[in-house]
Amino acid sequence: MEQKLKIYNTLKRKKQKFEPINPPFVGLYVCGPTVYGDAHLGHARPAVIFDLLYRYLKYLGYKVRYVRNLTDVGHLENDADEGEDKIAKKARLEELEPMEIAQRYINAYHKNMRQLNTIEPNIEPQASGHIPEQIKMVEQILEQGFAYEKNGSVYFDVEKYSEKYDYGKLSGRVVEDLKSNTRDLQGQTEKKNPFDFALWKKAEPEHIMRWDSEWSNGFPGWHLECSVMSTKYLGEQFDIHGGGLDLQFPHHECEIAQSTAATGNEAVKYWMHNNMITIDGQKMSKSLGNFIKLDEMFSGEHKLLEQAFNPQVVRFFMLQAHYRKPLDFSNKALKASEKGLNRLMEAMRVLEKLEPGKRSTVDISGIKEKCFTALNDDLNTPILIAHLFDGVKIINSVKAGKEALSKDDLTNLRALYSDLVYDVLGLTPEEEKANTQGNTEQLMQLLLKLRAKAKKNKDFETADAIRNELNELGINVKDTPDGAEWSMD
RNA sequence: GGUCGCGUGGCCGAGCGGUUAGGCAGUGGUCUGCAAAACCAUGUACAGCGGUUCGAAUCCGCUCGCGACCUCCA
Numbered sequence: 097m098e099q100k101l102k103i104y105n106t107l108k109r110k111k112q113k114f115e116p117i118n119p120p121f122v123g124l125y126v127c128g129p130t131v132y133g134d135a136h137l138g139h140a141r142p143a144v145i146f147d148l149l150y151r152y153l154k155y156l157g158y159k160v161r162y163v164r165n166l167t168d169v170g171h172l173e174n175d176a177d178e179g180e181d182k183i184a185k186k187a188r189l190e191e192l193e194p195m196e197i198a199q200r201y202i203n204a205y206h207k208n209m210r211q212l213n214t215i216e217p218n219i220e221p222q223a224s225g226h227i228p229e230q231i232k233m234v235e236q237i238l239e240q241g242f243a244y245e246k247n248g249s250v251y252f253d254v255e256k257y258s259e260k261y262d263y264g265k266l267s268g269r270v271v272e273d274l275k276s277n278t279r280d281l282q283g284q285t286e287k288k289n290p291f292d293f294a295l296w297k298k299a300e301p302e303h304i305m306r307w308d309s310e311w312s313n314g315f316p317g318w319h320l321e322c323s324v325m326s327t328k329y330l331g332e333q334f335d336i337h338g339g340g341l342d343l344q345f346p347h348h349e350c351e352i353a354q355s356t357a358a359t360g361n362e363a364v365k366y367w368m369h370n371n372m373i374t375i376d377g378q379k380m381s382k383s384l385g386n387f388i389k390l391d392e393m394f395s396g397e398h399k400l401l402e403q404a405f406n407p408q409v410v411r412f413f414m415l416q417a418h419y420r421k422p423l424d425f426s427n428k429a430l431k432a433s434e435k436g437l438n439r440l441m442e443a444m445r446v447l448e449k450l451e452p453g454k455r456s457t458v459d460i461s462g463i464k465e466k467c468f469t470a471l472n473d474d475l476n477t478p479i480l481i482a483h484l485f486d487g488v489k490i491i492n493s494v495k496a497g498k499e500a501l502s503k504d505d506l507t508n509l510r511a512l513y514s515d516l517v518y519d520v521l522g523l524t525p526e527e528e529k530a531n532t533q534g535n536t537e538q539l540m541q542l543l544l545k546l547r548a549k550a551k552k553n554k555d556f557e558t559a560d561a562i563r564n565e566l567n568e569l570g571i572n573v574k575d576t577p578d579g580a581e582w583s584m585d
Numbered sequence: 586g587g588u589c590g591c592g593u594g595g596c597c598g599a600g601c602g603g604u605u606a607g608g609c610a611g612u613g614g615u616c617u618g619c620a621a622a623a624c625c626a627u628g629u630a631c632a633g634c635g636g637u638u639c640g641a642a643u644c645c646g647c648u649c650g651c652g653a654c655c656u657c658c659a
Contacts (some may be wrong), residue, residue: 129659142659267654273587274655291655318657340659345588347658370659371590377651381658416608417598422591422652429597432609440606442622470599478599482607489624497625556618563620574621581622 099282100472101156103336104420106344106367107266111474113506117365122158123334124150125326125364127343127503128220130167133200135208136387136423138340138373138380144411144420144522145370145475147214148337154472162280163329164217165322166205167226168198169305169315178405195224208390210460211407212299213522217327223321227307229326230316231357234309246286248298252353256292257567262358266367295320309428326356327363337364341371342379356389370419375400377424378585384477388425402427405434408523415477415521436485437523443488444517446495447510453500458490460505464512477521484516544573544580 101114110490116122126146153160235245258271274291298312355363372379382389396404413433417423470479550558563573
């Protein structure tokens with residue numbers, strides 16, 4: 097395995113050669129979703145990008161452990177419906193269990209992830225399942241003197257920490273600036289400094305998810321789970337930590353601080369951040385309410401959508417842009433991706449059927465290298481895809497008889513495209529739906545034979561009627577020099 | 586306000602000092618009964634103004650516009 101992969105490390109603000117701590121093993125941790133809502137388009141980006149990274153690392157021969165958490169410890173609150181009969185609500189099963197809500201969204205998330213053809217992580221830990229470990233880390237940080245307790249809550253002492261370590265190294269913040277720029281918010285009177293963050297929070301009555309600890313009945317702070325679960329499953333030092341750019345500060349900065357404060361060691365070697373999906377140039381987010389749920393993308397049921405886009409199109413759309421650039425949603429852009437993807441996948445089918453020539457009339461030796469150069473350059477999938485389309489031209493020319501490929505070249509090209517398109521980019525081949533129904537093929541051949549006969553007799557009315565009605569059934573017929581072909585949507 | 590980033594042809598989107606990015610759309614052609622697909626050909630792009638350089642979309646400065654983070658957020 098020749099190692100040329102470079103990735104952009106947010107920590108160093110530059111591309112770096114990827115060198116795992118303990119090759120061939122690679123530890124990869126990615127911040128997953130908060131499971132109190134349906135997944136939207138924005139959630140799909142890190143899922144697809146880090147799935148791509150995972151696939152590529154495996155392709156390169158690394159033994160990767162991919163951990164992606166589920167945040168199920170949040171600010172879930174009771175809505176306290178005043179009008180309802182409180183006594184009736186006491187019935188255990190009539191009240192929604194917090195875990196029931198989380199489970200519902202976890203199930204939905206998993207479904208969406210499968211649709212996007214992402215490989216499931218090796219471990220998908222839930223914050224609620226790691227409360228004892230989180231409590232232990234709070235204790236460790238307290239022991240090291242980088243936290244303080246106040247009224248049952250425990251806060252991280254940023255000022256103390258920054259005397260010894262560099263708080264802000266990931267996000268580029270300076271503690272002095274934070275001091276002057278952080279506004280005083282409500283409920284922060286317990287903190288020594290406004291930029292201190294909670295490690296353990298005493299629960300207010302409306303908080304549903306709560307656990308006992310030596311400090312109070314409460315819940316762990318927002319940033320703690322990732323520090324705890326990443327080091328639990330990947331070790332105190334591991335290779336790659338990924339997540340959305342919006343998590344860089346404070347979430348990831350706090351993670352660094354927590355891990356460093358607890359163990360004295362920084363946990364993560366490479367930090368990778370995907371940029372945001374925007375809509376009309378603005379970040380798609382829950383708080384802005386301008387997001388499109390993945391289910392809506394796939395069904396087309398959203399006021400901004402002119403049509404449904406299948407998950408593969410959404411995946412391809414994201415791969416056509418570089419992961420560190422913002423990507424703006426629009427129907428036009430998605431439609432262009434849909435067409436492009438169809439063209440690529442059509443070429444994949446053509447490639448399988450190509451007959452080898454005596455010798456090659458085109459040089460394909462450079463394609464492979466170009467493709468991997470692009471991938472190795474911080475996962476530059478837009479460039480990779482551009483090269484793949486160059487190959488599509490060649491494939492089509494061979495099919496048209498204008499060019500030829502030797503047997504070896506054809507074999508190599510097939511292997512390359514299969515590796516890149518299916519295995520690395522994670523685009524799925526069209527299933528052979530046609531053959532699932534036993535004698536469909538024979539029936540189709542019968543119809544096409546009748547249609548060919550009609551055409552021969554210049555009975556185009558009948559020929560077109562057959563084609564149009566098949567079309568309505570989702571079957572496309574196209575005439576080629578070698579006779580008619582058919583395919584299903 | 587502080588910190589960071591971006592502004593590329595009709596749309597999306599690469600590019601990191603000198604060579605065609607690519608996709609979609611458009612136009613002309615080949616093929617076709619018609620479609621579709623495919624193939625061939627086809628575009629005075631780099632926010633503006635200065636500067637550095639033999640040479641800048643690419644480096645520097647300023648101006649304008651947009652966005653992200655600083656609060657839960659992928």
